[in-house]
Amino acid sequence: MKADVVVLGAGIVGVCAALHLQTRGRSVALVDRAGPGEGTSYGNAGLIERSSVVPYAFPRSVPTILRYALNRSSDVRYDPRDILRAVPFLFRYWRHSSPGNLAVAARAMLPLIEASVDEHDALIEAAEAGDLVRAEGWIAAYRDPRRFEQEVADAAALAPHGLRLSVLDSPAFAALEPSVRTGDGGISGALHWLDPKTVRDPGELTRRYARLFERRGGRILVGDAGSLHASGQGWAVRTGGGEVAAPDAVVALGPQSDTIFRTLGYAIPLGIKRGYHRHFTLPEGVALRHAVVDEEAGYVLAPMRQGVRLTTGVEFARSDRPADGRQIALAERKAREILDLGTPVEAHPWLGRRPCLPDMRPVIGPAPRHPGLWFSFGHAHHGLTVGPASGRLLAELMTGAEPFADPAPYRADRFGPR
């Protein structure tokens, strides 16, 4: 089989890259070892996070670092057996999180974040996926009144971004979310970010985008990306439908992208931030209307087709370690303080892996030493959000079109020539 491009990985990033290449006239084969949207893109919190104009930084305040070091928080945990291995990544992440470097990272991500909702909207319409998406924003909720006041003040600093925001005192929040506890021990105030959209089933959204790609003539094949090899003037990969050869190949394997780039000798510092989710069926008469982030406890509650999805913050542990139930158990305990979660839907929580670079932006662009090979991975906390915009940028670079955003911040060689 021949194609113009083989895209490896059918998560939100690979599917959107495939769609954008197709729109620009390329014949594309999309290869995954499983079905579309079954990796990290299945289990996220579903936020198309238009308001996230500052990336998630490593904390710089000593009390916060000490709190995390104690390893009792629900928002960030680590496996002590793996922490030494993680130190080089964490050190770089910490360095890139200084106020000056964070401003650079925020500027670098901004074009993708700003384009996120519009780029999704175009695909949502074409893929007939409107039933999966709501345009009611998400709510950042605070228990500590002083923290709430501080966050209101901090949000004012984002005014130049023109984000739509509603500040909710406790009664106003209760009017929007009557089942969530307010007052003593509950939510004292909240920020309702109105620009973001939310997805009721991110895995299904990725599948609908993949179906659109097929309807437009794209091929989806099951195969192991590890079989990628140079072939003639391009690349080839073995699939269940036979070998597919193409002049160009895209590595969009999310947290498993190192399978390819490490083998080819690239020392890109891809780190993994693990995270969990579990669905709950709320009792009769209890409802959750918006995605709510309990900011002090660091988890998200999001209404999904499968039930209310509780997603955790970050766990630093080796990617292949078995799931550790402690973080989600802690998040569940905290969540039950403010909402009657009812019963879990699944017997075991889902474990996902956010693919992260220490400078808080993905790698999007050509592989420096391998003509015809392209990278698109490391979308971290915002892969659902920026998947379509990232796919557009990659396709523009690959087809020689004028890129809508400066691609320099995403170059693969920014970590060194190798």
Ligand SMILES: Cc1cc2nc3c(=O)[nH]c(=O)nc-3n(C[C@H](O)[C@H](O)[C@H](O)COP(=O)(O)OP(=O)(O)OC[C@H]3O[C@@H](n4cnc5c(N)ncnc54)[C@H](O)[C@@H]3O)c2cc1C
């Ligand atoms: C708990 C949690 C909550 C999150 N919440 C949000 C959110 O609200 N908003 C947001 O924007 N982002 C969120 N994210 C991040 C987002 O989910 C990721 O950034 C995004 O899904 C990454 O997409 P991807 O396509 O790069 O990777 P993936 O979705 O993991 O796709 C990679 C694909 O590669 C395939 N693959 C891997 N190895 C091979 C191989 N050897 N051969 C063939 N195929 C292979 C996999 O099967 C998979 O389909 C969250 C993440 C987590 C874990």
